Amino acid sequence: MGGFKIVSDVEKSPPSAEWKDLPLFRKLRHGVGKAIGDFGLIEEGDRIAVAVSGGKDSYTLLLVLEELRRRAPVSFELIAVNIDSGYPGYRTDVIEGFFRKHGFSYRMVPTGHYAIIQEKRRPGSSYCAICSRLKRGELYEAARTMGCNKLALGHHQDDFIETLLLNQFFVGSLKSMSASMLADNGIITVIRPLVYLAEEDIIAFSRQADLPVVCCCCPVCGTADMQRKRMKRLLKELQVDIPHVKNSLLKALSNVHPRHLLDSSLRRDSTVTEKTSALSLNSNLLPDPDSTVSQQISD
Numbered sequence: 001m002g003g004f005k006i007v008s009d010v011e012k013s014p015p016s017a018e019w020k021d022l023p024l025f026r027k028l029r030h031g032v033g034k035a036i037g038d039f040g041l042i043e044e045g046d047r048i049a050v051a052v053s054g055g056k057d058s059y060t061l062l063l064v065l066e067e068l069r070r071r072a073p074v075s076f077e078l079i080a081v082n083i084d085s086g087y088p089g090y091r092t093d094v095i096e097g098f099f100r101k102h103g104f105s106y107r108m109v110p111t112g113h114y115a116i117i118q119e120k121r122r123p124g125s126s127y128c129a130i131c132s133r134l135k136r137g138e139l140y141e142a143a144r145t146m147g148c149n150k151l152a153l154g155h156h157q158d159d160f161i162e163t164l165l166l167n168q169f170f171v172g173s174l175k176s177m178s179a180s181m182l183a184d185n186g187i188i189t190v191i192r193p194l195v196y197l198a199e200e201d202i203i204a205f206s207r208q209a210d211l212p213v214v215c216c217c218c219p220v221c222g223t224a225d226m227q228r229k230r231m232k233r234l235l236k237e238l239q240v241d242i243p244h245v246k247n248s249l250l251k252a253l254s255n256v257h258p259r260h261l262l263d264s265s266l267r268r269d270s271t272v273t274e275k276t277s278a279l280s281l282n283s284n285l286l287p288d289p290d291s292t293v294s295q296q297i298s299d
């Protein structure tokens with residue numbers, strides 16, 4: 001890792017502004033600004049690594065954070081970071097071209113993950129589990145070596161909701177993801193500023209802004225994480241009769257009543273308040289939402 005350098009403001013030009021006047025971009029910016037305020041995601045002096053896979057979510061994350069950085073009353077830094085797992089055909093040149101074109105500081109991290117996965121994966125076991133674990137470790141290490149105190153990931157509202165349902169349906173656990181959480185290494189705080197953004201808005205924006213979305217090119221691209229796709233279908237069906245179902249499920253994550261659940265450890269612990277427990281929800285057991293085809297790396 002130490003051999004990689006950060007490329008800073010290559011062309012010394014500010015990011016192009018062609019998408020900034022799109023009403024949809026303003027809506028996304030507003031949603032991210034609200035999340036930052038509600039969860040205290042960004043503070044003065046933060047140095048934030050932004051994971052960019054070349055998917056719609058991570059490009060959107062980078063652009064919205066950059067716009068907010070320019071407007072913010074506090075000073076903070078952004079460094080885009082891309083992890084290349086080594087799948088043949090993955091177009092890191094397109095992603096790096098985007099960073100350079102728009103003047104972002106960035107680091108490209110090539111890895112030998114594909115070879116490791118081929119060697120270590122047990123027959124029949126999930127590609128995504130080992131792939132996303134390796135990628136997450138590489139992101140933490142990249143952020144640490146770049147002197148960042150935070151790592152921003154592109155999980156959006158639908159990821160939070162689907163993970164909540166997946167954990168209940170398949171794991172038997174009441175949890176999703178946190179908007180802000182100190183990583184196990186005790187150094188990097190993982191933040192998810194897109195928590196309030198609907199995936200359909202991100203898709204629409206990525207088309208309007210003509211973002212150069214690239215494929216992960218992994219062997220399970222397009223077929224991975226079928227259970228998550230099931231949740232998407234289920235939510236779509238539910239929305240016909242309950243239009244606000246997604247908002248309600250997201251709200252449920254910040255409106256937890258431990259005394260009305262069955263977890264005896266929560267009931268015994270009188271110091272756990274109903275509100276603070278909502279913020280400690282976390283997801284480790286399920287494949288990361290970025291296991292989906294549309295957003296491959298920013299986990």
Ligand code: SF4
Pocket residue numbers: 127128129131132216218219220221224290291292293295296297
């Ligand atoms: S879908 Fe994503 S997480 Fe799964 S193997 Fe492919 S690149 Fe890795």
